[in-house]
Amino acid sequence: MARDGEDTVTEGAGPVPDRALRRLTGYSLKRAYNRLQTDAARVLDGFGLRITTYSALSVICATPDLRQSQLAEALSMERSNTVVIVDTLEQADLIERRRVPHDRRSYALRATKAGRRLFTDATAALERHEDEMLGALDAGEREELMRLLHKIDETGANGVRG
Amino acid sequence: MARDGEDTVTEGAGPVPDRALRRLTGYSLKRAYNRLQTDAARVLDGFGLRITTYSALSVICATPDLRQSQLAEALSMERSNTVVIVDTLEQADLIERRRVPHDRRSYALRATKAGRRLFTDATAALERHEDEMLGALDAGEREELMRLLHKIDETGANGVRG
DNA sequence: AGATATTTGTTATGGCGCATAACTGTTATG
DNA sequence: CATAACAGTTATGCGCCATAACAAATATCT
Numbered sequence: 001m002a003r004d005g006e007d008t009v010t011e012g013a014g015p016v017p018d019r020a021l022r023r024l025t026g027y028s029l030k031r032a033y034n035r036l037q038t039d040a041a042r043v044l045d046g047f048g049l050r051i052t053t054y055s056a057l058s059v060i061c062a063t064p065d066l067r068q069s070q071l072a073e074a075l076s077m078e079r080s081n082t083v084v085i086v087d088t089l090e091q092a093d094l095i096e097r098r099r100v101p102h103d104r105r106s107y108a109l110r111a112t113k114a115g116r117r118l119f120t121d122a123t124a125a126l127e128r129h130e131d132e133m134l135g136a137l138d139a140g141e142r143e144e145l146m147r148l149l150h151k152i153d154e155t156g157a158n159g160v161r162g
Numbered sequence: 163m164a165r166d167g168e169d170t171v172t173e174g175a176g177p178v179p180d181r182a183l184r185r186l187t188g189y190s191l192k193r194a195y196n197r198l199q200t201d202a203a204r205v206l207d208g209f210g211l212r213i214t215t216y217s218a219l220s221v222i223c224a225t226p227d228l229r230q231s232q233l234a235e236a237l238s239m240e241r242s243n244t245v246v247i248v249d250t251l252e253q254a255d256l257i258e259r260r261r262v263p264h265d266r267r268s269y270a271l272r273a274t275k276a277g278r279r280l281f282t283d284a285t286a287a288l289e290r291h292e293d294e295m296l297g298a299l300d301a302g303e304r305e306e307l308m309r310l311l312h313k314i315d316e317t318g319a320n321g322v323r324g
Numbered sequence: 325a326g327a328t329a330t331t332t333g334t335t336a337t338g339g340c341g342c343a344t345a346a347c348t349g350t351t352a353t354g
Numbered sequence: 355c356a357t358a359a360c361a362g363t364t365a366t367g368c369g370c371c372a373t374a375a376c377a378a379a380t381a382t383c384t
């Protein structure tokens with residue numbers, strides 16, 4: 001607050017500061033996320049995937065025969081939005097909508113062999129690019145970052161939601 | 163990979179895991195950001211602001227007489243998107259578009275008294291809500307989180323952008 | 325000075341992620 | 355058997371972001 005008062009900065013060349021905003025965790029989170037998100041989208045595009053379809057494919061690969069509503073809950077999104085995602089994955093022959101024996105409402109989602117393979121390849125590519133993007137952080141810092149992010153995520157799990 | 167093989171989990175009650183996704187920094191970042199973003203949007207709505215208009219207002223308050231292109235650069239967005247934002251703020255009498263003496267192309271954006279006041283109030287409310295959302299993190303952890311996020315943000319500043 | 329390039333703001337347009345609401349068919353519950 | 359609860363679906367709109375093309379003003383270069 002001491003140096004660099006409230007002068008008119010119009011003439012100053014360099015990047016215009018957003019110090020006030022950067023003090024907000026939400027804003028800093030947004031900037032960091034936006035960087036990684038843009039890059040991830042570009043990488044996934046090379047596999048014919050988008051962020052949401054990749055995410056869904058990951059969950060489906062991890063837990064076979066799950067239903068769409070479970071998928072929605074896992075990804076913290078509304079059921080309605082999973083429909084298009086699952087449609088896309090199904091039409092690309094990456095997953096299958098199987099019927100479940102005693103419940104004709106729900107589907108049992110299962111990844112095809114092609115789906116699992118694409119998932120593996122895309123994940124490798126993503127991790128490679130994340131390693132580049134996060135090159136400034138050492139292993140300990142990355143681990144700490146993840147720990148803190150998960151803490152935020154799990155905190156409100158029962159709390160604010162509504 | 164050892165325990166909890168590839169069984170059909172359809173019957174298992176609890177939340178469906180997305181462990182594989184959680185190992186990606188981008189995904190964990192997304193989840194944490196989404197939590198804070200949703201909450202922040204709700205808070206700002208009470209002030210008649212959205213996240214982008216609040217962000218712009220913050221930068222304009224901090225550095226008076228800045229131009230729209232500088233605003234765009236500060237917020238890492240395209241110039242074209244600042245137009246609607248500045249329009250909105252101007253129509254709400256929170257900022258003014260002043261002409262600059264020797265350049266008839268650009269505007270000198272300046273917050274009004276009402277704009278500065280609203281910004282102050284909204285910021286206080288935002289900080290209060292962030293304190294709640296981040297209650298699980300102690301002061302040291304919050305500071306470390308910010309440091310790591312800024313590191314990510316500033317890393318690619320010269321790098322990947324293209 | 326005059327042709328050319330660059331900068332600033334603007335408009336139009338589309339994509340992506342997300343939410344809500346209303347509906348159908350199916351299963352569970354009283 | 356009537357009613358409620360659930361799974362999936364459809365339609366729709368909002369918010370944020372990017373790209374492309376354009377007019378007016380300014381900078382640059384010969």
